[in-house]
Amino acid sequence: xxxxxxxxxxxxxxxxxxxxxxxxxxxxxxxxxxxxxxxxxxxxxxxxxxxxxxxxxxxxxxxxxxxxxxxxxxxxxxxxxxxxxxxxxxxxxxxxxxxxxxxxxxxxxxxxxxxx
Amino acid sequence: xxxxxxxxxxxxxxxxxxxxxxxxxxxxxxxxxxxxxxxxxxxxxxxxxxxxxxxxxxxxxxxxxxxxxxxxxxxxxxxxxxxxxxxxxxxxxxxxxxxxxxxxxxxxxxxxxxx
Numbered sequence: 001x002x003x004x005x006x007x008x009x010x011x012x013x014x015x016x017x018x019x020x021x022x023x024x025x026x027x028x029x030x031x032x033x034x035x036x037x038x039x040x041x042x043x044x045x046x047x048x049x050x051x052x053x054x055x056x057x058x059x060x061x062x063x064x065x066x067x068x069x070x071x072x073x074x075x076x077x078x079x080x081x082x083x084x085x086x087x088x089x090x091x092x093x094x095x096x097x098x099x100x101x102x103x104x105x106x107x108x109x110x111x112x113x114x115x116x
Numbered sequence: 117x118x119x120x121x122x123x124x125x126x127x128x129x130x131x132x133x134x135x136x137x138x139x140x141x142x143x144x145x146x147x148x149x150x151x152x153x154x155x156x157x158x159x160x161x162x163x164x165x166x167x168x169x170x171x172x173x174x175x176x177x178x179x180x181x182x183x184x185x186x187x188x189x190x191x192x193x194x195x196x197x198x199x200x201x202x203x204x205x206x207x208x209x210x211x212x213x214x215x216x217x218x219x220x221x222x223x224x225x226x227x228x229x230x231x
Contacts, residue, residue, distance in 0.1 A: 006159075032217050034218075042223075043206075043221055043222065043223040043224055044160075044206070044221045046218065049217075049218065051217075088157075090159055090160070092159075092160075094217060096217075103148045103150075103165075103167075103210045103216070103217065103219070104150055104162055104165050104219075105162075105219055106162065107152075107159035107160040107161070108159050109158060109159045110157070110158065110159050112157065
């Protein structure tokens with residue numbers, strides 16, 4: 001069966017510090033990968049998605065970047081955190097477009113980031 | 117563009133009462149629709165999905181949803197609420213064209229269950 005891991009689970013970082021959040025998927029290959037942010041009262045905001053190694057699309061211009069160095073690894077980064085980067089970060093995967101794509105996304109447990 | 121509207125950011129029901137969470141969608145293509153549940157400080161879990169087969173979809177934990185094209189609705193129901201159903205629920209619709217593998221989420225409905 002497929003599983004998705006995120007770490008760390010919680011993180012407290014000062015303003016201006018760098019960030020690296022990691023997401024890995026097991027039990028599937030060639031997944032689509034996604035990063036979302038959930039801020040209080042604002043629902044889910046899609047930040048980045050990837051359809052393959054090195055292929056990253058950004059949905060919202062911001063202080064963050066994403067990379068996909070391996071097929072099942074997705075990293076969210078920042079060089080200098082802002083207070084507004086605080087939130088709950090969720091990674092998700094879905095079956096790559098094919099003859100019978102499911103479209104549904106499967107979510108990781110999330111990382112709670114607090115920027116102080 | 118695809119969108120979903122969830123009516124009611126907060127819904128309270130008594131334990132044992134009917135749960136009804138409303139979702140209306142807008143889609144330029146035949147919709148694929150989803151309901152997710154999120155417990156505090158956890159990721160989202162897929163409850164059920166509609167993929168153009170049966171209009172009444174059964175999911176996990178006793179939930180079901182009915183696709184009504186004429187009303188552009190996909191409301192989530194459960195006959196009898198349990199305390200463990202207290203969570204936030206999100207409706208989502210798939211995108212179209214190049215974005216067909218993306219989901220657009222509603223803003224969520226927080227369900228409270230009163231003992």
